Structure formats: structure tokens, C-alpha cells
Amino acid sequence: FSHNNTMSDSEVEWLEVVEETREQLQNDPTNVPVLLKQGQAYFHLEEFETSIQVLKKGLELAVNSSKNEEKALVKKFEMWCRKCNTNLSEDKQVQIDPKPEATPAPAPAPAPAPTTSVRHEWYQSTTHVMVTFFCKDRNENDVEIVYKPNSLECTIKLGGGKEFQHTFSPLYSTIVPSGCSHTVGKYKTEIKLEKSKPDLQWRNMERATEDVVDEPGRPAPSATAAAAASTARPVYPSSRPQKKDWDKMVSDLTADEAEEKEEGDAALNKLFKDIYAKADEKTRMAMNKSFQESGGTVLSTNWEEVGAKHVEGTPPKGMEFRKYGE
Numbered sequence: 510f511s512h513n514n515t516m517s518d519s520e521v522e523w524l525e526v527v528e529e530t531r532e533q534l535q536n537d538p539t540n541v542p543v544l545l546k547q548g549q550a551y552f553h554l555e556e557f558e559t560s561i562q563v564l565k566k567g568l569e570l571a572v573n574s575s576k577n578e579e580k581a582l583v584k585k586f587e588m589w590c591r592k593c594n595t596n597l598s599e600d601k602q603v604q605i606d607p608k609p610e611a612t613p614a615p616a617p618a619p620a621p622a623p624t625t626s627v628r629h630e631w632y633q634s635t636t637h638v639m640v641t642f643f644c645k646d647r648n649e650n651d652v653e654i655v656y657k658p659n660s661l662e663c664t665i666k667l668g669g670g671k672e673f674q675h676t677f678s679p680l681y682s683t684i685v686p687s688g689c690s691h692t693v694g695k696y697k698t699e700i701k702l703e704k705s706k707p708d709l710q711w712r713n714m715e716r717a718t719e720d721v722v723d724e725p726g727r728p729a730p731s732a733t734a735a736a737a738a739s740t741a742r743p744v745y746p747s748s749r750p751q752k753k754d755w756d757k758m759v760s761d762l763t764a765d766e767a768e769e770k771e772e773g774d775a776a777l778n779k780l781f782k783d784i785y786a787k788a789d790e791k792t793r794m795a796m797n798k799s800f801q802e803s804g805g806t807v808l809s810t811n812w813e814e815v816g817a818k819h820v821e822g823t824p825p826k827g828m829e830f831r832k833y834g835e
Contacts, residue, residue, distance in 0.1 A: 519553070526550040541571050541579040548589055561593040561603050568605070577717055627665060627673045630778060631714055632785055634793055636707045638684070640700040640714070644673070652693050654700060656686035661702065681711040694805075781808065791816075 516524075530547035534540060544567030551560035568586035571579050587605050594602040631640045644665055655662035660678035667673055680702075688703030785796060791812040799809040802820040809815045 523550045523553045557596045638702040642698045656689045658683045681716045
């Protein structure tokens with residue numbers, strides 16, 4: 510390393526991390542969590558070129574991994590790659606666009622229509638799950654939604670031969686297809702799913718293999734089981750007699766990651782989601798009613814104010830409010 514003879518305690522710690530992870534990678538060169546730790550250590554030692562190469566390798570492995578816990582590290586790898594790029598000259602930066610390795614098809618098939626991505630978000634109430642796809646200037650003929658008890662399929666024609674398809678399967682919990690509906694607006698398509706188990710809070714749109722879907726009213730796990738699950742920590746082989754406190758290292762890195770905050774529309778949407786998640790039932794009812802009746806121009810948390818009357822749309826200054834189809 511190209512450092513001065515006098516090193517800080519922090520640099521000494523990160524050098525120890527490099528040495529420990531190097532030993533661990535000799536035993537398992539494709540260990541994704543260890544590659545992340547080593548890339549972070551090189552970054553803190555200001556060895557940015559080495560850091561970006563280690564992080565790039567880990568990112569590619571995480572993207573193509575079949576393990577959910579490794580796939581969950583993709584965003585962290587991308588964030589640290591971006592941090593490295595900001596400290597490197599343009600000719601040494603690494604493009605962050607990992608693609609899963611293609612699996613050859615058993616037999617040739619017709620080429621599908623060109624596809625593109627459409628941003629989507631979701632939130633829930635006690636009885637329904639709302640999914641929103643943000644795609645402008647679509648009509649009912651452009652959108653096809655297929656509701657099944659355990660899955661949701663969405664197809665949106667984008668024009669120019671392009672088509673967007675997205676499937677949630679299996680859903681986190683079952684839905685009632687006959688109670689589901691969707692609306693196609695000028696800026697977005699909103700899908701309303703009726704839960705077959707009211708009051709069950711979905712943790713995600715899709716259920717992972719290891720997920721245990723709690724039933725409404727189901728007793729919580731015992732304190733002993735919960736403690737055992739929370740204290741379990743991965744252990745990696747090392748010849749060093751002194752063990753590294755990985756929890757402290759993770760805590761320090763988490764503080765760095767917290768500095769990267771969302772901006773613009775993403776920050777505003779996160780704010781609304783946080784308010785909704787922490788609100789009581791009347792506040793949620795007020796938010797849903799005001800937003801839907803006003804065509805997305807009013808968002809109120811006061812049920813006493815909006816509960817007894819229809820909420821009129823309030824367009825921005827200089828614009829005129831019209832209902833869809835006028």
C-alpha cells in the first residue's frame with residue numbers, strides 16, 4: 510500500500526480486514542459477503558483502483574447468484590462502486606450495469622418484441638394492496654392485467670413494437686381475483702388487489718422461499734426462538750488468533766450508507782410511504798379518499814375534514830382539472 514509510515518488506528522484496522530478477507534478468499538474465492546468487506550476495506554485505505562476491481566467481481570457474482578442473501582447485496586455493491594468511481598479518473602472508472610449470465614435455451618424460439626422497463630411502487634391497507642405502474646399516455650386497450658389467487662400479471666403496450674411485462678409470482682399472500690380492479694390514467698396505471706386475508710401485513714409483493722407468512726392473530730415466535738434467530742452471525746475461517754468485530758464494522762459502514770439519501774420524486778414518494786406506514790386507520794382512510802377522489806391532486810390526513818364530503822381536485826396554478834375522457 511502507498512501510505513505514510515505513520516498510520517492511524519482506523520487504517521490499521523482496515524489493513525487487518527484486508528489480510529483476513531484475503532485468507533478467507535483463498536478458501537472460497539467466490540464468497541460474495543467477504544468480497545464486499547474487502548472492497549470496502551480497500552476503499553477506506555484509498556486504494557480505489559483495487560477496491561473497484563474487487564467490488565466489480567463481487568457485484569457480478571451477486572447478480573448471478575441463486576442465493577437470496579447474496580442477491581440482496583447487489584445494491585450495496587453498486588453504491589460502493591459509485592463511491593469508488595467518484596474518486597477515479599474517467600478512464601479508470603467502471604461501468605455499473607451487471608447483467609445476469611444468460612442460460613442457453615434448450616431450443617430456438619422466436620425473438621420476443623422489444624421490451625423496456627416501467628417504474629412501479631406498491632403500498633397496502635388492511636384490506637387491499639395497491640400497485641402503481643408509472644407509464645404515460647396509455648389507454649385501456651394498451652393494458653392487460655391477469656389476476657390469479659397467487660399471482661399478478663401485467664402487460665403494457667408502449668408503442669413502436671415495444672411491450673412491458675411484469676409478473677409477481679408467487680404473491681406474498683393470496684388475493685381475491687373477483688375483488689380486484691385497475692384504472693388506466695394519463696400518467697400511471699393503478700391496480701387494486703383485494704387481500705384474501707384482511708389485516709395480514711405483506712412484507713413484500715412476492716413471497717420468498719424462506720418466508721413464513723404470518724396468519725392474522727397468529728402468536729409471535731417464542732422469545733428463545735427470536736433471540737436465537739437475531740444473534741446468529743456468519744463465521745468465516747481465519748488463521749488469525751484475534752477475531753474481528755464484524756458487527757462494529759457493519760455499524761460503521763451503515764452510517765456511511767445512510768448519507769446517500771433519495772432526492773426529487775423518489776424522496777417525496779418515500780415521505781408519503783413513511784407517513785402512510787406510521788398512520789392510524791382514519792389517517793390512512795383520509796389519504797386514500799382524498800387522493801383518489803381528487804385525481805391525485807390532494808393528499809389529506811384529516812378524516813374529519815374529508816370523510817363527510819367529496820374531495821374536489823385542486824390542479825396546480827395555471828392548469829385546469831378535467832376528468833379522464835373529457
